[in-house]
Amino acid sequence: MRAVCFSPDSRRLVSAQGGTARVWDLEDGRERVVLSGHSDVLHAALYVSTERIVTAAHDGTVRLWNAEDGTELRRWTLARSVRCLALSRDGRTLLAGTDAPDGFTVLDLERDEPVRRVCLEDAAHGTELITFSPDGTQVFIIEQRWRDTWHGARLCAFDFETGALQWVVAGGAEYLPWLNFSPDGEHVTCAFWKMGHGKPMTFHARTGAPLPSVRTEDVGARCVLPDGTVVKMGDGSVELHFQGGMVQEFPLPTDCGGERGRPVASPDGRYVSFRERGSVVLPLEVSTGRMGPARAHREDLRDLTFSRDGRQLLTYARDGTLRVWDCATGTELACDDLYRRFQIRHGVIDHFCLADGNMWVSAWPDVIVDVLTGTEVEADGGLRPYHVSWSGDGALVAHVRKDEAGRPAIVHDARTGQLLRRVPLPIKSDDARALSRNGRFLATWDGYRSPPEPRASIRIWDLERQTLYSEQFPSDTIPWRLQFTPDDRWFAYVDQPCTLVLVDLEHPERLRKVESPVPFWSFAFTEDSQCVALGGEDGQVRVCGLDGRLLGVLDGHRHTVYAVAFSPDGRYLASGSSDTTAVIWPRETWTRSTR
Structure with missing residues (x-):
């Protein structure tokens, strides 16, 4: 995040990251406008009025935008890189600190051409910070080789009207230089130091004379x-x-x-x-x-699920909150800070399941928690809360007791805690990783095999017949990305970062593969098991048939998609990303290309 700035009315905020700036509503966290057009990384974004925003980038341009609709109003091309901006109190004059050539440029926001350029003859570093004095008569800059505190820096003061240098102090500056004025504007304090002085330092604004300071590391x-x-x-x-x-x-x-x-x-x-x-x-x-x-998640979305009627969406994020949303309006209906709630009683939430419009958590000691109702049920015979696997609808939960003779696979009813199956397995270190909805098939993962054996294996067990049904040897996969299709006909796992392998449970020697052009981190099937959605590392969601045919590409996230889920009727698809957002897609968005 290179820059953030509030609007003059303190109701919105603009942020700069990568090549775009985005305007956010402070009340509900919604993205209102995207300012896109720069060809390189943005270094600064600044509100110049409630209706206008100015941005500056490494492409050497400064651009003025309409803050309501994202229209570009004006553009100035200045240098190889523009690193910082400052606005006069009357909102008419803009200062743009540049890098190669160093110094700054004065811009009149109503004119197309720069007013003047100010640059010291011996300038050696780019302008990393620029600001007006409180009364607007002076300009202060910190010159610094970009983010390099070892090669020195300079604090310079200029007369704004003439551009004449008033004073300069050579020393060093922090990685992120900052500068503040005293209430009367007579003194300026910044994260700056020079030999024999403490840091931060305070200077007389008019003369540059250093004032006594106490040596401190608080910079x-x-x-x-x-x-x-x-x-x-x-x-x-x-x-x-x-x-x-x-x-x-x-x-x-x-x-x-x-x-x-x-x-x-x-x-x-x-x-x-x-x-x-x-x-x-x-x-x-x-x-x-x-x-x-x-009403906004603050970290990566980890999982999501639709309610049975498709009207609500549940999202769970790394910030520890579970939120319930109205699908039609995007309104948040409820928020529960699970991190704080469970930390007190059960410790850290490790294994959880979002499915069928609900969330279940396996917790210590030996309980299964229905998060929405707060109901807790005790698992008959005990539970290993940190090594469990849930069926796709969340109705069943399984684990392997590796501390007992026979390494039994144990299946419980997640709603009642009732013990349904206890089947000994001839395994050593496998963990339960996927359970079919009918409770018949269990997939276990063994990632600790020694050469010359394969590095890892996935075993599919028929718990009803108490036999090993199939064994797969993926070349490169992650153990928690394993699941059965809702109709319990196929078992799916990721082989290599771009291939989804489907194992036919009626004929396990038969395999299908769904290929993606980019690595994907999540996948989910429609309730009829005819389509699969792949959440991509590039922020896109790809919807495919089980025959591998691409049905549609959904582009709406800015970062990796870690969670995808279809509504029970298949009319909608939800995706959750590390950009902290969830997006709901109607079926027309991925079936349009097949009509």
């Missing part, structure tokens, strides 16, 4: 709220300081803290957001510590 990025509260980045937390003392500390749920996170405050001081470290934008409500938006 983490910070910003100042309108009431004078200083927001500092801690190690996995954000700290609020007022009049020299810390008054509040909030933990950050994702990896966006520490020395490489930079806080950005909203104009009204209500929110603080963060840049760098990861791809999630997290606005923090300062008064409450609530991470917003409330």
